[in-house]
Structure formats: structure tokens, C-alpha cells
Amino acid sequence: MLICSLRLFIFFVSTSLWHPLATDKRIVMDKNRTSHHQWINLAAAIMLTLALAGCGGGGGGGGSATGTPTPPSSSSADIAALTAATALTMTITGVTVNNSPVVDFTVTNQAGVGMAGLTAADLRFNIAKLMPGTNGGPSIWQDYINRSNGGAVQGSQERSAAGYAFGTLTNHGDGTYTYAFATDIKNVACPAPCTDADGKALDLSDQPGLTNRVTIQQANSAYAKTAGIFDFVPDGRAVTTTRDIVSNAKCNACHSQLAAHGTRVDTKLCVTCHNPGSWVAGAPNTTVDFKVMIHKIHNAPNLPSVIAGTPYVVNGTDFSKVVFPQDVRNCTKCHDGTPGATNATAQGDNWKTQPSMQACGSCHDDVYFGASPDPAKPYQTVAHPGGVMTDNSTCAICHAAGRYTDNKDIVIAHNFPARLKAAAAKFKYNIISVTPTVAGSTPVITFSVTDPTNADAPYDIKTAAAFTAGASSTLTVKLGWNTPGKLDFGNDNNSLAFGQPISINLLGNAAVTAGATPGTFTVTASSAIPATQTGALRALMEGHPAGDVTTAGTFADRLPVKSVFKDFAITGVVAPRRAVVDIAKCNVCHGTLSLHGNNRTDEPGVCVVCHNPNATDKSRRTGVGIDGKTEEAIDFKTMIHGIHAGQADKGGFRDKGITIYGFGGSVNDFSTVVFPGKLNDCTMCHAGTSYQMTGVWDAPTAKGILGTTISTGASITDPADNLRITPIAAVCSSCHDSAATKTHMQGAFQAALFSVTQTAIDTAPRQEACAYCHGAGKLLDVKVVHGVP
Known part of the structure; x- marks a missing residue:
């Protein structure tokens, strides 16, 4: 055991601290922010194989409420192959249901090779049914697997961990697996209080004629993220009823790979838990139904409730400052059911045809649909203009597309961005x-x-x-x-x-x-x-x-x-x-x-x-700003990086976010900006390979790039005495702003300069030598270090 521990220790040290800037917490790549380059994965896999050689094979399953998982056989070579994989595809090939569902599935890597190394601890399973809408309401997913949490009911999964049920996982050794659920879906116990957030009773009865969905989550963050999704009708009929509102591709246009709760990457998986049957107890109770929660998150600063002083908090996370980077009324950014359109979904136009109190009230949360406001929601100050609503049966009369030629029509009301x-x-x-x-x-x-x-x-x-x-x-x-x-x-x-x-x-x-x-x-x-x-x-x-x-x-x-x-x-x-x-x-x-x-x-x-590079915001400040500075650079190449990198403890990358003072006395604090995609993927913004140190950027000062002003000199019209940062250091430090990174940049070899005039930059005995290591094709090429695909 001591040998095994020592080998693992050597593995983690060697793979975490290989980079010369490892003292900078942002330079050591975090798997949640970046995908490692293939050769780094291969090296890590080889080292992990050696580290585990003395540890023996075998997987493991945790405790089980209704059964004990069979430990799949996984060799160190299987685990190494999983670690090296840059992509995984999980395909459910079939589901049979007697009482407890049995699922057959395969897992392959980017080359289509079966991956046999997954264990019980790496996988989570769920099953839900799609219940038809009633009284004009939308269809809803209802999880068969639920738990009671803090007085609320929440959709859950079967997983190999204390407090959860887990069935039997069989690893066939060739990338194919079989999982037998522990849950008997024909006899499901409904946890107290067995209601939704509004007190409506949950229906967990077995309904074999409805569309069911089985999902599998690959839950090990050391491996590439993937999910398995399979819709079927237990009584053997074809699937004819679906609820497919938003495509993953629509989300991933901004989010690169939408990942929540660590490794959940498919909205079709999300909705099996995030449905009307899942909520958080409180005063008032907070639903985590997908159509409500996602609308609220993306529109949080504009919510009447947030504006009135009630933050939007779910399970301790405050989303009140999340900013959708365009007009939130552009519904088609996420929803599109246009036949033949790229990334259209079968029910992508439900927003036009099936309005509901739940979906509409998620953004318009100052409106109350009952006879009086909810006392627990003091921001409800607007009575529904159409009168009291007890269900969704009449919503479409006024609000569906084409009903009225004014703002009652949901398309007209939300089409302002397109009309503009x-x-x-x-x-x-x-x-x-x-x-x-x-x-x-x-x-x-x-x-x-x-x-x-x-x-x-x-x-x-x-x-x-x-x-x-x-x-x-x-x-x-x-x-x-x-x-x-x-x-x-x-x-x-x-x-x-x-x-x-x-x-x-x-x-x-x-x-x-x-x-x-x-x-x-x-x-x-x-x-x-x-x-x-x-x-x-x-x-x-x-x-x-x-x-x-x-x-x-x-x-x-x-x-x-x-x-x-x-x-x-x-x-x-x-x-x-x-x-x-x-x-x-x-x-x-x-x-x-x-x-x-x-x-x-x-x-x-x-x-x-x-x-x-000569410009700062000093003319709009009257002294020291809220950031403790008298001016901030507004050079495009540093400002845009700084804005999008936000602040480390807000989901960004910087030690401290930037604040820019604007005209009219505006104070623009960008410290809470969270870039929705992979921040390290430079190609999300840059044209071609312009992010690499090539062309003018292999020696920018010599080729005519100015240093960035950080302190305007005595003359505000003559930039000769402005104090600057050399060009490469200015760009890199706009994200990598730690003291350790600055020390590295100022090293004798790198030769970056901070707080000097342009003349001093131009006449320095040595120019920035960053391209020697970080240039295109070099060992620490920006593309490699950032893990750019």
C-alpha cells in the first residue's frame, strides 16, 4: 500500500507541476476550464499506468440501499486508456423493463475504440417518464428516482455512494456494459412530502405506455465528459411523444460544452431531475424546474424580484448578477423549432405556441396569477391583466403566436431584437x-x-x-x-x-x-x-x-x-x-x-x-476609483481579455477583476463577469491563429506594437512620458495577473518590462523573449498551454 501511495503521489506531482509557472494557480490547468492537449494526456496516461502497476486492478462500488454492485474488472491499462481519451461517446443500445430496468450500453473513445475501464464509482443512472400536459399545460418529465432533502423532494440518480441506491453493473471487458437498476419502477416509494413546490401531489406510478428516458452520467472528472440518453416506451410501442425544447448545440454555441454539477453535459439528462417535481424548501419554496430555473438564471439582473431586492438563489448559489450577453428577448437564440433549421428541435417552437404561467412567470415574476399576491413574494405587485388563472388552459387564447397584433402575442412581445x-x-x-x-x-x-x-x-x-x-x-x-x-x-x-x-x-x-x-x-x-x-x-x-x-x-x-x-x-x-x-x-x-x-x-x-495603447479612463475619474486606482488601461488587446476573464472567485481567471469608468460617470465593474465558454479556448474570439506568438507577435516591439499605458504621464496630450507594460506581458497579464506570473515575465530571460516609457521599451538591451518557449510550434506554445483544440 505504501508503494502504491508513493507511486500515486509521484504521478500527481509530476503531472500537476510540469509547467515552469506552476506556482501560479491559473497556469496549472484545471480540467474544469480546459481540455489538455493530446500529448499531455498520453504522457499522463503512461505515468498513471506506472503509478498503478503496484496497486492492482479492480474497481469498486459504494454502499447500496437495495443491492451491492458487482465490482467491474478494470486494469491499469484500461484506466490509462480512459485518461488518455480526448472524447468519449456513450451509447445506450437497449433497455428492458420487468420491474427494475436493465440497460445495455457501450463507451468508446474518439477513435471508436471500446473503453473497458469504467467502474461503478464513475457512473450514475436515472430513469424518468414524460407525462402529458393537462389543462393547457406543457408535458413534464417526472423522475422515478427521488429523495427527500431538507423538507423538499428532489429528482435524484442511482449512484455508488452512501445514501443512494445502486444496482448491478457488469463490465463485459470490451467497452460494453450492462446495468440493472436497483429501483423497481412499478413499485416506487414517494418520499415525503411527495409534492411539487406548490403542494401538488407527485405521480410516481408506473405508466408503461408513456415515453420513458434512461440517462447515464459519466461522473469521473478525470475522464472526458459524456452522457448516454435513451427514450423508449416500456410496453414496446414506438416513441411518438417527445419533449425536446433546446438542443445542446444551441447552448454550446456560447458555453462550448455546457457542464453542470461537474460532468453533466446534456440538457436531455438535466430535465430528468430538473422538472416540476424537484424543488428547494424555503419561504417561498423554489422550484428547480428547468424551464423556470434556466430562464431566471439567464435573465437574473432584469428580474423584477432581483430589482426589488430579492436575489435569485438556488441551493446557496446566487445567480443575481449573471448577464445574458445580448437582448434576453431573443428567444430563438436558445429555442428554435423551424423545420430544417440548424440545431432545431421537435418542440423548439413551444415558446410560441404553448405559453404557461410557469414559463412566462419565470421572467415576469412580479405578476401574480391568483386572486392576490403570494405573501412570501413581496415583489409580486402586478395582477395578471387577463384575470385570475387557475391553470394554463386559456393562456394561448391571448398569448400564442398570431392571436393578437400587439404585445399580448408572445412572438411580437419578444421579437424586439429582430425588429430592431x-x-x-x-x-x-x-x-x-x-x-x-x-x-x-x-x-x-x-x-x-x-x-x-x-x-x-x-x-x-x-x-x-x-x-x-x-x-x-x-x-x-x-x-x-x-x-x-x-x-x-x-x-x-x-x-x-x-x-x-x-x-x-x-x-x-x-x-x-x-x-x-x-x-x-x-x-x-x-x-x-x-x-x-x-x-x-x-x-x-x-x-x-x-x-x-x-x-x-x-x-x-x-x-x-x-x-x-x-x-x-x-x-x-x-x-x-x-x-x-x-x-x-x-x-x-x-x-x-x-x-x-x-x-x-x-x-x-x-x-x-x-x-x-495610449488610452486610459483617467479623464472619467475624479480621483481614486472603487478599484483603488487612478486610471485603468482601455487598450483593446488588454481590456477585452480583462473583461472576459472576470475574477477568479467569480468563475473567471484573474486575481482581481477590472473596473473601467465610462462617460457620464458610469462605473463598470467587470469583476463578476463569467465567460460562458472555455475561457482558455482562444479560438472562441480570435480570427485564425492570431492568438499565437507568430507574425508580428513573435517580436512585437521590434515589429511596431506599442506597449500598453498603465499610468499617464504629466502631459495628457503627449504620450511620450506614459508608463507602459511591454506588449506580450500586457496581453498575458490581462488574464494572468498574479504576482507570481509577473515575476516570471520580468525574469532575465523573458525580459518583460512594467512601468517604463515607450522609449525605454524600444531601446531596452533585450526585447521580450516569450516566443522562445511560447511561440508557435514551441514546447510551451500558447496553443498547447491553453489546450486550444
């Missing part, structure tokens, strides 16, 4: 010319706004209601340029503070005049291009016309029209700026990435003109 996008699509910004652009000149900008849905017919911005009827309209041209000799925009020497570009308002401006071509306009820049400027000038157009999407004729809506830019040479030939972020990838989660009051939309090439 359609209204914005009627506008297109066009930068026609900027001339002259030589150093010392004052350019004249010629531009237009056209309607691409009407053969690019031009708008007269001086008379069109979208630009004149609403006080909310904005339209701006900005001019920026690179720091001389550098690739990054810095807007140096233009007399504007903190590296900001020249900005020209185009609405209500007498200097804007009709151009030579009908439908075009011209305006002269408010100041000249600096006499010493070289390189390229970027002109951009941004802003939002006013729309009347919400109420006809009001022009109160801000339409998020795509911003545009165009580059012009000051000297030499324009070299396109590096493309780092793919906006299509941003919009997988954001829908439409529109910021600063819908002024800047869907164009990172516009963002970087203002969010450049």
Missing part, C-alpha cells in the same frame, strides 16, 4: 473619400448614408426623420492615425487627451454641406494632421439613427447600424492593420455587438482607434 436589427439594416454608412491626407493638411471628408434595402437610395441627413425627429440620433466621423513608426493607433500630437482621435459631429452641424454628388455630404476636419505624422490615417463613421420600432412615430429607439472605417496613406502605402478578432465569433454570444449606447456596432476596426 431589421430597422437598422435599412441604413449603411459610407466613407467616400478623405483628402488631402498628407502631413500638415486639414482633410475634407465626403460621406453618405444609404438604404441597402432600397438600391442604396441616399438619406438626406438634414431632413430625414431618423436623423432629425429624435433627440437620440447621433452620427459622427472620427480621424485617427498610427503612432509614427508603429503599427498601433495612438493619435499622437493632435492636442486631444489620452490618445483620442479627432471627432466631428455630423448632425445639426452647419459645417456639413451637400457634396458634389447627390446624396453625399462633406465636412472639413476640425484640426490638421500633425506635421510630423507618418504612416496611415483611419477615418471611421459611427452613430445610431432614431427608429420607431417600439412605438410608431416616436423615433425613440437607437438603431445599431454597423460602424465602418476606411484607411488612407499619409506616407507610403497603407498596410492593413492586423485582424485579431472575428466579429462573427463575438456575435455568437452577443447577437449584435453594439456598445456606447448603440453608437459603435459590429466593427472591431473602429473600436481600436479609441481603445489604443
Whole structure:
């Protein structure tokens, strides 16, 4: 036993501390955040095989309420193969039911090879039935396996652990298994109080004519996550009744691989427990029914209950600050039943056709459907406009799609994002010319706004209601340029503070005049291009016309029209700026990435003109902020990483989240941001291989990338005395912000610099040597260390 323990100790030490930055808790990869690269898995598997060689084979099952599991035979080679597998597929091949169901299933790896190493401790089993809806309500899953917990009833699983039932697992040694449930589904005991959260009695009776679902969870976090799902009708008939609302692919577009409770990765598994029969006791009781809980989590900050001061807490976890990264009314982001649509589900359009008090009330939780509010829910302040509802039988009369042409129709009420996008699509910004652009000149900008849905017919911005009827309209041209000799925009020497570009308002401006071509306009820049400027000038157009999407004729809506830019040479030939972020990838989660009051939309090439290495938020602070700083960098390459990395104890990556002060006195604390996908998967945001240290990033200072300002110098208009971080260290420390990481970066070999001027960076005897280890194809390639697929 001592030899076995020693070998295991050596295994865990060697596989956990292989990286030279292992003292940084974020550099040692956590399996919950990252998938290891295949060669790391292989090395770990070999080492684990050696470690276990003296420990003997055998699996194990825990205590059982109704039976003792048969320990499957698992060799150290079987376990090593499971550890090395980068993907597992679990397929249930059949279920038979006499009293206790018997399940046959297979488990294969990414190459289709059977995996024989799973033991009782690695697997959890469940079975539920799909009960038809009554009185207009939706069909519901009801778990056969339940437990009493704190005075509530909760769906459960059979598992090899104290306090749970477990049946008999047979390992056939070739990746096939058989499991005989301990639960007799024809004689299920209903745990007290045997009701749902509202006190309605649960029905756990055997109903062999209904669709049943067996699920298997692979519960060992050391192995690739997978689940087995199988629907069948116990009396032998074909499955004709289903409830398939949300596809995993819809969830995983943002979540990469949706994983809850450690290793539960399939919504079809989730609903067998998360149904109306599962709840948490309290005052009031809290249902964990999937359709209620998921709506509330994704809309938490906007819930009337949360706004009124009642946080949304489930089992001790407060979801009140979870932010859905686009308009929550975009139901089709998650739900889609359109025949033939990618990732559509059979009942994906139930949100349109089968409204219910439970689903609708999950977000509109200030509405009460009874004769009076629930005293335990003080936020219920709005009586249901349609009167008292005792069931869901009449919901569709008013709210189903096509019933009314006002906000009673659930599709109309929730279609605002699509209608806003359609209204914005009627506008297109066009930068026609900027001339002259030589150093010392004052350019004249010629531009237009056209309607691409009407053969690019031009708008007269001086008379069109979208630009004149609403006080909310904005339209701006900005001019920026690179720091001389550098690739990054810095807007140096233009007399504007903190590296900001020249900005020209185009609405209500007498200097804007009709151009030579009908439908075009011209305006002269408010100041000249600096006499010493070289390189390229970027002109951009941004802003939002006013729309009347919400109420006809009001022009109160801000339409998020795509911003545009165009580059012009000051000297030499324009070299396109590096493309780092793919906006299509941003919009997988954001829908439409529109910021600063819908002024800047869907164009990172516009963002970087203002969010450049010379820029901080100091001009919006009046002193020391809530973060203890007098300024924060707003350089795009560091700010975006810092925002998405959040804070370690909030599900992010940083030791401390960043806070950015905005215009109008806004304080934007991003410390609670939780990135919904795999934070270490750089390809979720980056274009191509732009996240790797290749091209300009193998030696960024030498190739023209500016260091990021962390402290503005005495002159707020001249960035020469700004204190900066060298480029690679600035990017990496925007996520890896621990003291240990900083020490590593400042090492004699790495040669990163913190709090020095750009001149000091440019003239340093050695530049950052990070690419030597972390460059593309090197031993610690960023792709390898991050576990990028």
C-alpha cells in the first residue's frame, strides 16, 4: 500500500507541476476550464499506468440501499486508456423493463475504440417518464428516482455512494456494459412530502405506455465528459411523444460544452431531475424546474424580484448578477423549432405556441396569477391583466403566436431584437473619400448614408426623420492615425487627451454641406494632421439613427447600424492593420455587438482607434476609483481579455477583476463577469491563429506594437512620458495577473518590462523573449498551454 501511495503521489506531482509557472494557480490547468492537449494526456496516461502497476486492478462500488454492485474488472491499462481519451461517446443500445430496468450500453473513445475501464464509482443512472400536459399545460418529465432533502423532494440518480441506491453493473471487458437498476419502477416509494413546490401531489406510478428516458452520467472528472440518453416506451410501442425544447448545440454555441454539477453535459439528462417535481424548501419554496430555473438564471439582473431586492438563489448559489450577453428577448437564440433549421428541435417552437404561467412567470415574476399576491413574494405587485388563472388552459387564447397584433402575442412581445436589427439594416454608412491626407493638411471628408434595402437610395441627413425627429440620433466621423513608426493607433500630437482621435459631429452641424454628388455630404476636419505624422490615417463613421420600432412615430429607439472605417496613406502605402478578432465569433454570444449606447456596432476596426495603447479612463475619474486606482488601461488587446476573464472567485481567471469608468460617470465593474465558454479556448474570439506568438507577435516591439499605458504621464496630450507594460506581458497579464506570473515575465530571460516609457521599451538591451518557449510550434506554445483544440 505504501508503494502504491508513493507511486500515486509521484504521478500527481509530476503531472500537476510540469509547467515552469506552476506556482501560479491559473497556469496549472484545471480540467474544469480546459481540455489538455493530446500529448499531455498520453504522457499522463503512461505515468498513471506506472503509478498503478503496484496497486492492482479492480474497481469498486459504494454502499447500496437495495443491492451491492458487482465490482467491474478494470486494469491499469484500461484506466490509462480512459485518461488518455480526448472524447468519449456513450451509447445506450437497449433497455428492458420487468420491474427494475436493465440497460445495455457501450463507451468508446474518439477513435471508436471500446473503453473497458469504467467502474461503478464513475457512473450514475436515472430513469424518468414524460407525462402529458393537462389543462393547457406543457408535458413534464417526472423522475422515478427521488429523495427527500431538507423538507423538499428532489429528482435524484442511482449512484455508488452512501445514501443512494445502486444496482448491478457488469463490465463485459470490451467497452460494453450492462446495468440493472436497483429501483423497481412499478413499485416506487414517494418520499415525503411527495409534492411539487406548490403542494401538488407527485405521480410516481408506473405508466408503461408513456415515453420513458434512461440517462447515464459519466461522473469521473478525470475522464472526458459524456452522457448516454435513451427514450423508449416500456410496453414496446414506438416513441411518438417527445419533449425536446433546446438542443445542446444551441447552448454550446456560447458555453462550448455546457457542464453542470461537474460532468453533466446534456440538457436531455438535466430535465430528468430538473422538472416540476424537484424543488428547494424555503419561504417561498423554489422550484428547480428547468424551464423556470434556466430562464431566471439567464435573465437574473432584469428580474423584477432581483430589482426589488430579492436575489435569485438556488441551493446557496446566487445567480443575481449573471448577464445574458445580448437582448434576453431573443428567444430563438436558445429555442428554435423551424423545420430544417440548424440545431432545431421537435418542440423548439413551444415558446410560441404553448405559453404557461410557469414559463412566462419565470421572467415576469412580479405578476401574480391568483386572486392576490403570494405573501412570501413581496415583489409580486402586478395582477395578471387577463384575470385570475387557475391553470394554463386559456393562456394561448391571448398569448400564442398570431392571436393578437400587439404585445399580448408572445412572438411580437419578444421579437424586439429582430425588429430592431431589421430597422437598422435599412441604413449603411459610407466613407467616400478623405483628402488631402498628407502631413500638415486639414482633410475634407465626403460621406453618405444609404438604404441597402432600397438600391442604396441616399438619406438626406438634414431632413430625414431618423436623423432629425429624435433627440437620440447621433452620427459622427472620427480621424485617427498610427503612432509614427508603429503599427498601433495612438493619435499622437493632435492636442486631444489620452490618445483620442479627432471627432466631428455630423448632425445639426452647419459645417456639413451637400457634396458634389447627390446624396453625399462633406465636412472639413476640425484640426490638421500633425506635421510630423507618418504612416496611415483611419477615418471611421459611427452613430445610431432614431427608429420607431417600439412605438410608431416616436423615433425613440437607437438603431445599431454597423460602424465602418476606411484607411488612407499619409506616407507610403497603407498596410492593413492586423485582424485579431472575428466579429462573427463575438456575435455568437452577443447577437449584435453594439456598445456606447448603440453608437459603435459590429466593427472591431473602429473600436481600436479609441481603445489604443495610449488610452486610459483617467479623464472619467475624479480621483481614486472603487478599484483603488487612478486610471485603468482601455487598450483593446488588454481590456477585452480583462473583461472576459472576470475574477477568479467569480468563475473567471484573474486575481482581481477590472473596473473601467465610462462617460457620464458610469462605473463598470467587470469583476463578476463569467465567460460562458472555455475561457482558455482562444479560438472562441480570435480570427485564425492570431492568438499565437507568430507574425508580428513573435517580436512585437521590434515589429511596431506599442506597449500598453498603465499610468499617464504629466502631459495628457503627449504620450511620450506614459508608463507602459511591454506588449506580450500586457496581453498575458490581462488574464494572468498574479504576482507570481509577473515575476516570471520580468525574469532575465523573458525580459518583460512594467512601468517604463515607450522609449525605454524600444531601446531596452533585450526585447521580450516569450516566443522562445511560447511561440508557435514551441514546447510551451500558447496553443498547447491553453489546450486550444
